[in-house]
Amino acid sequence: MKDINIILFDYFTILDAFGPVEVFQRLETHYRIKFYSENGGKIKTKPDLGIETVNMNEIEHYDILLIPGGQGTRELVNDGAFITKIREIAVKSENVLTVCTGSALLAKTGLLSGHRATTNKMAFQWVASQDGSVAWQRQARWVVDGKYYTSSGITAGIDMALGFVEDTISTESADKICSALEYVWNKNRDNDPFGI
Amino acid sequence: MKDINIILFDYFTILDAFGPVEVFQRLETHYRIKFYSENGGKIKTKPDLGIETVNMNEIEHYDILLIPGGQGTRELVNDGAFITKIREIAVKSENVLTVCTGSALLAKTGLLSGHRATTNKMAFQWVASQDGSVAWQRQARWVVDGKYYTSSGITAGIDMALGFVEDTISTESADKICSALEYVWNKNRDNDPFGI
Numbered sequence: 001m002k003d004i005n006i007i008l009f010d011y012f013t014i015l016d017a018f019g020p021v022e023v024f025q026r027l028e029t030h031y032r033i034k035f036y037s038e039n040g041g042k043i044k045t046k047p048d049l050g051i052e053t054v055n056m057n058e059i060e061h062y063d064i065l066l067i068p069g070g071q072g073t074r075e076l077v078n079d080g081a082f083i084t085k086i087r088e089i090a091v092k093s094e095n096v097l098t099v100c101t102g103s104a105l106l107a108k109t110g111l112l113s114g115h116r117a118t119t120n121k122m123a124f125q126w127v128a129s130q131d132g133s134v135a136w137q138r139q140a141r142w143v144v145d146g147k148y149y150t151s152s153g154i155t156a157g158i159d160m161a162l163g164f165v166e167d168t169i170s171t172e173s174a175d176k177i178c179s180a181l182e183y184v185w186n187k188n189r190d191n192d193p194f195g196i
Numbered sequence: 197m198k199d200i201n202i203i204l205f206d207y208f209t210i211l212d213a214f215g216p217v218e219v220f221q222r223l224e225t226h227y228r229i230k231f232y233s234e235n236g237g238k239i240k241t242k243p244d245l246g247i248e249t250v251n252m253n254e255i256e257h258y259d260i261l262l263i264p265g266g267q268g269t270r271e272l273v274n275d276g277a278f279i280t281k282i283r284e285i286a287v288k289s290e291n292v293l294t295v296c297t298g299s300a301l302l303a304k305t306g307l308l309s310g311h312r313a314t315t316n317k318m319a320f321q322w323v324a325s326q327d328g329s330v331a332w333q334r335q336a337r338w339v340v341d342g343k344y345y346t347s348s349g350i351t352a353g354i355d356m357a358l359g360f361v362e363d364t365i366s367t368e369s370a371d372k373i374c375s376a377l378e379y380v381w382n383k384n385r386d387n388d389p390f391g392i
Contacts, residue, residue: 193378
């Protein structure tokens with residue numbers, strides 16, 4: 001049983017988080033999903049959902065870290081205390097998954113330096129500018145490099161989550177979830193219809 | 197400017213609601229998204245998000261009604277007071293959209309009688325049994341019949357939401373959202389990879 005620790009922040013993109021959540025919550029015997037944020041409490045979203053989080057200093061098990069993207073990342077890359085904390089959590093975590101511009105936050109920690117990674121293609125230049133020493137991939141639905149999984153924009157997070165299930169549990173589990181979600185999984189992580 | 201009134205209930209499927217929400221919230225000049233429930237207050241979900249809702253007696257504008265599916269529908273089809281209220285809201289609304297087993301709730305009101313409709317293919321028999329006088333479609337990603345839009349399982353709701361945007365705003369708007377979401381839209385509503 002592993003914890004999936006999702007870091008939320010004001011104005012994260014809801015589907016970045018809840019696409020993967022819908023995948024992972026179907027594996028209740030494998031994963032416990034928990035929502036954290038810099039200071040805990042309610043998170044602002046568009047539209048407002050009033051989602052509650054726990055302070056990220058209270059993470060219990062450093063298993064799987066998931067960082068969504070969204071408008072809020074634009075400010076957060078400049079929040080040194082937040083980035084330092086994300087770095088600490090990412091270092092301790094067994095796996096780190098980012099969706100969309102969530103990879104900007106991870107890149108800013110320096111931990112992706114020398115690794116292959118990807119991100120939303122519309123925000124590609126901005127994300128890549130957070131750390132030029134990352135081998136940023138322009139054509140990838142998602143990228144796996146060591147313990148790091150980084151996905152392209154928004155719905156690519158669903159494909160990556162299914163890929164993570166395939167890699168760490170089984171192809172059968174991933175396929176079963178696809179059927180339940182009636183989702184046509186883009187299984188090939190190098191097949192990027194939005195590549196640039 | 198139209199209100200999209202989303203009816204939530206305990207154990208709705210989060211992606212049924214938040215897939216379409218991610219589409220609609222990108223059209224802020226067209227839509228206001230609001231969350232309602234039978235009695236208002238916090239809604240239970242898996243995993244728990246602590247989402248807040250307003251009592252559905254307080255709906256302000258009967259524009260677009262959206263009903264997600266999920267485990268919670270299994271009990272709610274037998275909640276006469278809830279079904280009566282859903283019927284009242286659906287009658288007054290300009291458009292009614294259901295995702296997945298949300299169509300079971302709408303079918304139970306009797307309003308789909310004689311109309312074409314679809315639903316999640318895994319739960320097809322159970323949903324169809326709510327009203328045998330509906331022309332249930334076994335092969336359809338989503339179905340449009342008059343003011344009613346009904347979609348297949350879970351992620352089909354994203355395709356339907358994009359279809360609704362195409363039908364009521366423009367193809368250009370729908371395509372623009374697809375690019376932003378990096379989503380490969382199944383544009384043809386008769387193309388159902390999960391049909392039975």
